[in-house]
Amino acid sequence: MLQVLALYPDKPPRGGRAMGTCMNRAPATSEMKYSVLTVDGGICDRRYRHHESASPARTKSPQEETQMNRRQAESAAFDPFAIATGHNGGPPLDDEPANDNQTPFDALKTELDDLFDEAKNFCDGEPIDSDEMATAITELHDRIHECGTRAEALRVAEKKPLDDKVAAIQAKFHPLIGNTKAGKGKVVLGKDACQSLLTPWRKKVADEKAAEAAKKAAEAAAATKAAEDAIRSSSGNLSAREEAEELLADAKKLERGAKRADKAATTGLGLRSVWNVNIADDAKALDWAFEHAPGEFMAMALSLAEEQVRKGVRSIEGFSIVEDKVAR
Template sequence: MTRTQGAPALAATAPNFNPMAVANTGPGHNNPPAEPTPFDLLKQEIEDLYSTAKDFCDGEPIDSEAMATVITELHDRIHECGKRAEALRVDEKKPLDDQIAEIQTKFHPLIGNTKSGKGKVILAKDACQTLLTPWRQKVAAEKAAAAAKAAAEAEAARRTAQEAMQASAGNLAEREAAEELLADANRLEKGARRADKAATTGLGLRTVWVAVLENEEVAMDWLWARAKDEVLAVAQRNADEAVRAGLRKVPGFRVVEEKVAAAGRAA
């Protein structure tokens, strides 16, 4: 039945009505269907009401008190089913929640890392890292200094060798000496590359980049240009919370009163 066929009252459901029951008493029917679960019954009830709602909620406005009464009853029955479904969901999920809570409680003293506290693994690692960080930074600085020194020595040797090569033109003995200087410079450059690698890898340190706020106004201009919708969403959420708490004047917002349909029949 559709809305165009009138606005009959919704049929009442008998307290003991079982929409999943199957009447079959013929011969050979030795395995009756399984008893429906509370979820099965509630699911069928909601699907029936949803099907009814599709007939009544067809986009046409309510044009009579009778129709308003029927749709109000339909709304309230759907709302009540929703509350029962939520209660059933919570009830069915509770054993799992209890198991998860038990597991979390069991492991939290060992590996927990939450606002409420940290486990022994986290605490011990933090303590070790607190001691290791300055030491590793010191070692890294020493290796960096050694690498810089080796690079400077290699560069100086390279320049000396090049000058000797230029000055040895036509002099075989000086050219031999210049070639030896060049070989020494090449060895120093290889050593400098090894020192640089040692100074930049295997240090037990990881590089992190941190943004340090220096100018709030400039930062907000950047954020507005980069994520305007997110900024406005945060502002809207805070304004809504303030209005729900009783505030009636919010800078930049117009606070208005609206009436929306609620569960329950109108007086």
């Protein structure tokens, strides 16, 4: 049961709080509206109490008499220490039911937020200086960890329907477009089969076009050289120079034809270039890798060593392996 702290007019005393007295002196008005302040700060009820005016009496109309009688009746029934029923916007009572509309995520988030705020109070940069504090921080750590475990379980549970849908979609389309270690779909298998036939044929065509382009390029080069020689030997001979210019024009035509043949031999073949890299010299390859990217090279070496340590190896040449203790 809530305890009544004070009874005060609707306009509180200066400062915004109800004072310890029951009420201030009533003003010279015909009525005053009061509220009951409870121990938790809520206003539980409001009633009217009639106060006789200090001004000289005057004749009241029938309507005023009726209104005054009603207010007097309400005032007589008013008990300032009675607690009204219903909700007035204050904090929930101890016997009120908890908020059942909270989702599991919201409840977990609220709990973790409180624990995190508590952790900020303990983890303020100062070391532990007593068994009591160590025990408290251990309990706090374990509760945070337990919240994390429940959060992960909740995440998995909420994500499972989506995972099931994704798995169903993957299984549905795998026979068509799948390309995994478990198997390949018809699109991949069909394309691979076609490409296994097309690749040698297209290479054959490309080789033939390349040979034709090389032949035309050689012819153009020979014609250009002959024209240039003719020009040099035609010095002082106008007819010979005229013939040499004609040879040079023909050589230019051959060069243009050679360029077209080269383009045909290198484009539109349905082939793409794939550059395969293989190590030819281990020592030189390691030297190049270290000089080219020493940070990445050493990170890779450290990763390999850490993997061996996880397997139980405790001594690796070139590495320092030191045991350490951390909280868990």
